[in-house]
Amino acid sequence: MRVLVTGGAGFIGSHFVKRLVRGGHDVVVLDKLTYAGNPANLAGVEHELVVGDIADPEAVARAGAGCDAIVNFAAETHVDRSILGPKEFVHTDVLGTMCLLELARETGARYVQVSTDEVYGDLEAGCRAREDDPLRPSSPYSAAKAGGDLQVLAYVRTYGVNASITRGANTYGANQYPEKLVPLFVTNALEGQPLPVYGDGKQVREWLHAEDHCAGIELVLHEGAPGEIYNAGGEDHENLEVTYRILELTGADPSLIRHVEDRAGHDRRYAVDDAKLRALGWRPRHSFGETGLPETVDWYRENRAWWEPIKSGAYRAYYEEQYASRLKG
Ligand code: NAD
Ligand code: TYD
DSSP states (O other): OEEEEETTTSHHHHHHHHHHHHTTOEEEEEEOOOTTOOGGGGTTOOOEEEEOOTTOHHHHHHHHTTOSEEEEOOSOOOHHHHHHOOHHHHIIIIIIHHHHHHHHHHHOOEEEEEEEGGGGOOOOTTOOBOTTSOOOOOSHHHHHHHHHHHHHHHHHHHHOOOEEEEEEOEEEOTTOOTTSHHHHHHHHHHHTOOEEEETTSOOEEEEEEHHHHHHHHHHHHHHOOTTOEEEEOOEEEEHHHHHHHHHHHHTOOGGGEEEEOOOTTOOOBOOBOOHHHHHTTOOOOOOIIIIIHHHHHHHHHHOHHHHTTTTSTHHHHHHHHHHHHHHHO
16 A cells, blocks of 8 residues: 555654554655654655645645555644644644545545544543543644544545544653653653642543554554544553652652642543454553553663754743743742
């Protein structure tokens, strides 16, 4: 297959490109190379790179020519940044999705939308979201992703586009930009910097290894049915548990933990029922606490040359805006 992977220079997208190339597929990456996109994530991997915006029909047509399938990872992805400014999130996650669906409509390409468990909003203890549950997004990020999902479902119903949606849990692994919980806390711990825990730290997330997430997405690409949605879950842990495990693995001191002002609209708990994806044969291979997180910490320890340059320049300005007053307060 010749596959257009949008957002392929980002975290999960780059793992997916490597997986497709290993499987013998031809890959075209369309990526705007925002702050989160990094061609170094694809160093040594055979692919064609088109630098452009998924919301630009001309760039989409150029990159997508001759492709049998489109897998859309391109998105603005960080909840905290969406709270600071939602506009780019609507541009990419909603309008960009629509432009890619237009390409699928014109060419007949198979389409997979990489979405998130966050579209269900937070769930009471004991509940797990199923694919047909209502969407109750809480943040500008999850609202934009939900908007993208609804575009996909409309294109299936109205134009007969051959599209499926995946909704994955919080993903971790190598090459994740150091703004989300795991890479931020691992790199801060390695630098002896504070770990800013929002509120009481008892929020629960499901943790899914990037390679397991990509295995699920590829399965849906080949075996998923049009108009169907597939959840991909992970291992449930409270944020504080994750934080203490990171301290243990990095050898950093627990005094680095700072409980800071909570995130606005913070979802307490995410959890999905992923029986539908398992029925296609999906089984995650990584255990978060035993192998996945230790290997990820080792990767950041051994690849300082990847993340140290990122944590300067524009990143510092973002970090100041997000954390300076919280850490002082
Ligand atoms: P990321 O932020 O690491 O990478 C996003 C990539 O998209 C970057 O390479 C960026 O340059 C590119 N991009 C952004 N706007 C673009 C545009 N307008 N046109 C073209 N390219 C653009 O993201 P990630 O964490 O790898 O997430 C990938 C996908 O998976 C996203 O759709 C996200 O919503 C979804 N997802 C992520 C997680 C997670 O925990 N990270 C969990 C579930 C689902
Ligand atoms: P994050 O990695 O941003 O993913 P999401 O909000 O999409 O689930 O955050 C994971 C959890 O960690 C979430 O409950 C917020 C919390 N968190 C902190 O406590 N401190 C931080 O500095 C960050 C980035 C996240």
